[in-house]
Amino acid sequence: MNILVINAGSSSLKYQLFNMKDESVLAKGKVERIGMETAILTHEPSGKSEVHEVSEILEHTTAIRKVLDKLVHPQQGVLTSTAEIDAVGHRVVHGGESFKSSVLVNEDVKREIKRLFDLAPLHNPAHMLGIAAVEANMPDVPQAVVFDTAFHQSMPAPAYLYPVPMALYRKHKVRRYGFHGTSHKYVSERAAAFLGRPLEQLKLVTCHIGNGASCAAVLGGKSVDTSMGMTPLEGLMMGTRSGDLDPAIVPFAMGKEDLTLGEISSMLNKHSGLQAISGISSDMREIVEAVEAGDKNAKLAFDMYEYRLRKYIGAYAAAMNGIDAIVFTAGVGENSELLRKTVCEQLTFLGVEFDEEANRAGRGQDRRISKPGSKVEVLVIPTNEEWMIARDTYALAQKTN
Numbered sequence: 001m002n003i004l005v006i007n008a009g010s011s012s013l014k015y016q017l018f019n020m021k022d023e024s025v026l027a028k029g030k031v032e033r034i035g036m037e038t039a040i041l042t043h044e045p046s047g048k049s050e051v052h053e054v055s056e057i058l059e060h061t062t063a064i065r066k067v068l069d070k071l072v073h074p075q076q077g078v079l080t081s082t083a084e085i086d087a088v089g090h091r092v093v094h095g096g097e098s099f100k101s102s103v104l105v106n107e108d109v110k111r112e113i114k115r116l117f118d119l120a121p122l123h124n125p126a127h128m129l130g131i132a133a134v135e136a137n138m139p140d141v142p143q144a145v146v147f148d149t150a151f152h153q154s155m156p157a158p159a160y161l162y163p164v165p166m167a168l169y170r171k172h173k174v175r176r177y178g179f180h181g182t183s184h185k186y187v188s189e190r191a192a193a194f195l196g197r198p199l200e201q202l203k204l205v206t207c208h209i210g211n212g213a214s215c216a217a218v219l220g221g222k223s224v225d226t227s228m229g230m231t232p233l234e235g236l237m238m239g240t241r242s243g244d245l246d247p248a249i250v251p252f253a254m255g256k257e258d259l260t261l262g263e264i265s266s267m268l269n270k271h272s273g274l275q276a277i278s279g280i281s282s283d284m285r286e287i288v289e290a291v292e293a294g295d296k297n298a299k300l301a302f303d304m305y306e307y308r309l310r311k312y313i314g315a316y317a318a319a320m321n322g323i324d325a326i327v328f329t330a331g332v333g334e335n336s337e338l339l340r341k342t343v344c345e346q347l348t349f350l351g352v353e354f355d356e357e358a359n360r361a362g363r364g365q366d367r368r369i370s371k372p373g374s375k376v377e378v379l380v381i382p383t384n385e386e387w388m389i390a391r392d393t394y395a396l397a398q399k400t401n
């Protein structure tokens with residue numbers, strides 16, 4: 001069975017095609033800058049050379065069409081026809097309280113994903129475009145959706161409720177949902193396997209540090225707390241998102257700067273974080289380069305980013321009454337030696353003995369970056385949300401046969 005996994009963002013679309021029989025990746029790639037003058041398609045068919053194409057791709061239906069064309073292309077493709085795609089799995093960021101696990105797409109599911117647009121404005125509308133685009137191009141293929149929120153549905157009420165009038169929860173489901181759950185779940189399972197210990201007995205803090213970033217406290221394989229909240233804005237400082245701040249700043253800034261609700265929301269989601277403090281970039285690679293070149297604003301941005309992450313790790317050690325391992329994953333977590341080093345070197349009070357040499361070695365594989373015998377282990381585990389989505393889609397699609 002071949003499964004196509006799609007992670008549709010507002011201006012991008014990432015894909016991976018899996019052969020579930022031998023768990024191999026047949027092709028992967030992405031379309032970036034959808035809707036802009038020049039979109040870039042990168043296609044990596046297994047065993048063949050990488051393809052880069054620049055063209056105008058104005059919306060997601062065309063992007064999916066281009067991806068399908070590549071997958072069946074006589075030279076660059078890996079399939080003879082799209083009929084060889086048995087099911088499609090989508091990442092959906094917000095599933096609210098309705099979805100505790102992955103489901104097949106039907107009209108009710110689509111309605112619910114649309115209802116949640118307000119709660120994940122950067123993500124859910126794009127996912128719906130992805131689902132509609134597959135429907136338009138491959139109307140008979142079963143589609144599944146895998147939610148970022150599902151893994152965190154195990155959080156207890158003291159972790160997921162906000163101390164505001166309960167009517168907000170009862171009437172509008174205002175609560176912490178948490179995101180990146182597919183990734184937190186995946187790296188927790190891998191961490192247990194790497195450590196050779198049962199997941200049920202482990203206290204883990206998983207740090208998914210990408211463009212969006214969140215930490216989770218994972219106790220016995222279940223999420224008991226996480227830093228993102230009702231929306232993916234709360235918690236850690238991110239590329240363009242503020243993370244935690246005094247809620248009183250919102251009405252204050254709106255009044256002083258004469259901002260509308262839309263403008264303040266856009267400021268906190270798209271014009272804050274690393275980008276705002278450094279004035280340089282939302283990309284950690286560029287921040288680290290600027291820090292090394294002596295840029296003061298970049299250094300301040302990095303220090304704030306690191307400090308806020310370290311505080312969350314400390315908080316989750318308290319939440320679980322200790323930790324066995326800290327796991328770093330996603331774009332920054334997997335690649336930034338400097339961030340891991342700066343965070344871990346100040347966690348000696350927890351029992352972290354950091355191994356600088358191990359931190360510099362290896363890439364793209366599961367590895368330990370704490371010293372042998374360290375009371376708290378520190379691991380780097382590359383995430384693979386796409387594989388988790390393929391796994392769930394496969395299980396659901398088999399039920400339809």
Ligand SMILES: Nc1ncnc2c1ncn2[C@@H]1O[C@H](COP(=O)(O)OP(=O)(O)O)[C@@H](O)[C@H]1O
Nearest residue numbers: 209210211212282283284285330331332335336
């Ligand atoms: N070598 C590197 N050093 C530091 N940061 C990196 C490196 N490579 C990638 N990144 C960071 O990873 C981020 C993207 O992470 P990713 O997990 O792919 O995010 P998303 O899925 O949210 O798009 C980039 O914005 C960049 O800051």
Ligand SMILES: CC(=O)OP(=O)(O)O
Nearest residue numbers: 093179180211212232
């Ligand atoms: C939920 C979220 O923030 O996702 P991403 O990191 O992909 O933006």
Ligand SMILES: [Mg+2]
Nearest residue numbers: 210211212330
């Ligand atoms: Mg991501």
